[in-house]
Amino acid sequence: MDVNQINAVYRATKSIMSNHFGADISRGKPQAGQGSIPSDDVSVVLGVKGELSGQIICSVSEGTAKNIVGAMMGGMEVAELDDMAWSAVQEFGNWVGGTTATELSNENYNIDVTPPIVNEGKSNFHSTSKFITVPMDTSLGSVCIHISLSDKS
Template sequence: MDAKLINPFLEAVTLILPQLGFKEVSHGGLAVKEQIVASHGVTVLIGMTKGVRGNVAYNMTVDTARKLASTMMMGMPVAEIDEMAQSAISEMVNMVTANAAITFEKQGLDVDILPPSIVVGSEYTVRVSNNKYLVLNLMIDSEPIELNIGLAS
């Protein structure tokens, strides 16, 4: 996998998430996996088309999703991943992915992003577009999130 397809996401999370109220954003290791992403509880899948093709699965636990949704909703308590919490998490993913798409555009790659789809539950898997994909581990305010990036240009 080409680093030029990963770096826009690293840049996007470090730029966008602090603007949304998150205090600490860091990234850990990278790994390569094949096709199937096993859910940790909440997965948001967002696609990209044209010059960059494929999808990205943002994967997290329900507890992490509740905390992220709470921050997105200005500290409002989130007891469950209801429609409001799902909307907040999807909007966060949309903003990060849109910023990565802007970086791709600056690199000369024409990109469209598709609306995100969110699935809640731990007994399912998601298939990413490519046979092999890169897993980028993030920590957002001490909460782990896994970005499963299956893109090609």
């Protein structure tokens, strides 16, 4: 995993947050880890395959998830995460995955991203691979992107 791969995933997520939702964004300090990957109330898990393999996990609080869903629905207030809201969270994952594939293709990597899996509730994901966590503070709430990618070459 190199800095260009990490930056491509960050640019993809930042693009979705700013261009689709109009969110102001500041990037926190990336941290490396291995083993337990902490998640918040809501996580979207994306598998990566092709010239790179691994996972991308976007983790947010319930409040941030409601704000993202509200922004996706034209600015409406979301009181609870119902079936439609969960579908929107999954679609957010699709947007991040598709934009990540485009950003990585600009770095000369041909990848596919699996359909997103949405996890509800705080949990810890476990990884034997190293990962980088990139925190983002946005006007919709905090987003943590956990990235674990490896070259298949």
